[in-house]
Amino acid sequence: MSIIALAPDYESKVEPRDPLKNFHGNMLVYVHWEEHLSFCSAIAFPLPPVMPFGALVSEVIAPHYAAHPDASKIDWSKAEWMIDGEKKTPDFDASLEANGMHHKSLVRFWTPGLSGVAFS
């Protein structure tokens, strides 16, 4: 359904606030560590689309979750991934783009055997 507006040509004047071109060559990526609600929500990063998935894990994801007592126990080879709602086995050597990610993709991951203190 579309908006009911005073100006008949309102729709043509709309400028979305967050298109890819506004992020200086980066794209937005959201990441969430499941079963660890200490991190209150998914976290957001502007990242180059050519970044290898492995670098996303080692340079972005790992350091930002390091404060959690479970973090040092993560075996990344066993992590389970979901990208934009689909279970995936990402290629760590390929880029984010080549792994099917795009602007505002959501990456959720599970670390089997690790589920915090009562999912916290």
Place this chain on the structure above:
Amino acid sequence: MAQVASITLMQNDDARPIIDAIMADNPGVRVLNMPGAVKLDCDGKITVNRASVEERLGRPWDPQEIQLVLVSMAGNLDEDDDHFTLSWRH
């Protein structure tokens, strides 16, 4: 579910005659005391009568003066020179 008609008033000297009048005139009224405020609930209808307040206050009282101590209410309002009533009846 019973529809509760309700008035919440400040807990102060200005409100006390109104609270007393409501307690006297609305059988079955339920009282929830909170710090600084009191919530008065009745099933269906709750009313403040001018005459009842005046009797307690010892001076003429205009039902619109209730606005000085009114905190909240629930129900459809009917107000005139003699009463201030909230109800869910039509």
Place this chain on the structure above:
Amino acid sequence: MSGTKKLALRQRYEYLTRGLDWETTYQPMDKVFPYDSFEGIKIKDWSAWEDPFRLTMDSYWKFQAEKERKLYAVLDSFAQNNGQTTISDGRYANVLKLFLTGISPEEYQAHRGFAFTGRHLRGAGARVAAQMQSLDELRHLQTQVHTISHYNKYFDGIAEWPLMHDRVWYLSVPKSFFDDARSAGPFEFMIAIGFAFEYLLTNLLFVPFMSGAAYNGDMSTVTFGFSAQSDESRHMTLGIEIIKFLLEQHPDNLPIVQKWVDKWFWRGHRLLGIVAMMMDYMLPKKVMSWKEAWDIYFVEAGGALFQDLGRYGLKMPKYADIATAEAEHISHQNWAVFYQYTHAAAFHTWMPDNEHLDWLSEKYPNTFDKYYRPRWEMWAKMEKEGKRFYNPALPQLCQTCQIPMAYTEPGDPTTICFRSTQYKGDTYHFCSDGCKDIFCDEPEKFVQAWLPVHQIFQGNCGGATVPDVLKWYHMNVGADNMDYVGSPDEKLWNEWHAEKLRQAG
């Protein structure tokens, strides 16, 4: 006819309101009132508008002046008696910081919004009521600024409230709520603010929360709160009249009104999550839990209201059941957000002590021990070990409510709720079905949302690092933000108390 006999209330009101209105002749009425038709609302007869309060302008000024006199007498005496030193605990001041930065500016937005509707509705009765409400809302802002300015002499995080309201990440939540309402047409604004916010939801803010201010020794805040709320009863009446009027005027209005009720109930529920957190976590002495307040003011009072409006075909707001289920969670989930982002918030946070934890366990028997207490205890332990838990990244925000996407799946409090949609080739994310539905109904509006996290990444908020952004927020780092323990506020509070003990011998 006697020249001295006072007119009856109804007549007086009729003369002084309706009697002063006229049909324009130099310009057609449609040009004089250009905004009251595009929303699709059909009005056949404005004269059918009911005005239960029947307040005329002269009485309005008389009563408002009396309210102001009483309020300012209390504020003076509070200041003269150093009331700030007798509040329950220094932590209490943090609710005032959140109130002044997050809520008071919305009083101003409401003032502007009602001034607009008070100009643009065609019926004289509705116009007068909206104009009075506009003046009330301005009064509320002024009294809140006056009241809290006293605290600003002693406590941090208060001084930059208007600028912070425009810039700080969590304050975009209330700001965007009112921006949304004010950029709608006059009828949607009336349903959004007059009905959904004022009638359904503000009791939750101004009654139990203000009673909490009284309980915590803040006589100044409870006085402005109840003084504001005494106007609110008139506002609630306007809110209920507008909805009844629209539904009585034309059957075609029902689906439009229902859609607005659904939207603004959900938006209001999300917004009030911050009050939930203030009540359950930030008031040192507690009056009632958020869940108890929700049951009284939404389940019971809202239930009676919608039972009444059912005769027009209006239904309970969509997702009301989800909101009621969330009342068991929302204060805890919000406090978790601010605890981990305390470095970027202009008020202090803390982990509840044991007595407070036990209170939460008692008030939330279904959820607190199972889902939240273990997390609080883990964080308290980490704090003791010198590893106080912070979230070093920026959160994903909901495109509609702009709150970090911290809410869990209905029925599964261990999993974050993720919803998304595509619009013109881009992805948009939401915290809930309620927020997603609102977007999908008006994507043109919500794709323009100013999401603080995305704005930071686009380089529009002072720089790329957290210190750059905090500087742009005018945050006095080390004083305004971080934990209460170790803050200048705490130091000052402890000095006051040491002084009291010394004087008491």
